Amino acid sequence: MASKLNPYIGFADDARQAMEFYKDVFGGTLTMSTFGEYGSGDGPDKDKIMHAQLETDAGFTLMGSDAPEGMEHSKGSAITISLSGDDRDELRGYWDKLSSGGGTVTMPLEKQMWGDEFGMCTDQYGTAWMVNIAGEGQGQSQG
Numbered sequence: 001m002a003s004k005l006n007p008y009i010g011f012a013d014d015a016r017q018a019m020e021f022y023k024d025v026f027g028g029t030l031t032m033s034t035f036g037e038y039g040s041g042d043g044p045d046k047d048k049i050m051h052a053q054l055e056t057d058a059g060f061t062l063m064g065s066d067a068p069e070g071m072e073h074s075k076g077s078a079i080t081i082s083l084s085g086d087d088r089d090e091l092r093g094y095w096d097k098l099s100s101g102g103g104t105v106t107m108p109l110e111k112q113m114w115g116d117e118f119g120m121c122t123d124q125y126g127t128a129w130m131v132n133i134a135g136e137g138q139g140q141s142q143g
Contacts, residue, residue: 009064009127015049018125019064022055025097028056035068038095044069058090080120084132095131098123111135 009017022108023030031053048066055061064079072128083094095109102124109119115135122128 004061006063007079008062009062009079011049011064011066011125012034012126013048013066015052015064015066017132018127019049019052019054019062020124021063021101021123022054026054026058026060026062027055028054028060030054033068055084076140080128080130082130082132084130084134088133091131091133095119095121095129098129113140 008016009018019030019032023033033050033052034046035048035050038050042073045066045068048068049064051063066086067088068086069125083091085091086104088090092109099105099109099119099121104122106122107118107120109131117133117135118129118131120128
């Protein structure tokens, strides 16, 4: 099996909502475990997500968790996730969902000087995304 790069996003208290949102965006199977299921009992973290994993039909794996009490959290600033390929409809669908519902477009998804369509947005949970759709006849996309 080849190595895989799996983005892991840290959340303050909204990992469940964010991971369910990403499941709506990308589809697939989402599994989540809480701190309470693994020994936190009735503590303040019992309902927070200790680990969530989304396995999509497209082959993506996206993971995330809530920061337990006492652990510092910096919302979305340490990661940008890049999606690239040549399936226009699929990538545009992801873009539309990620940038809507409270998301912010920082660079519109449009044709760039290198021939691809490229855009950047921040979703409603503070995670930055880049989407790159390979131009016609491009063998390999940027990003």
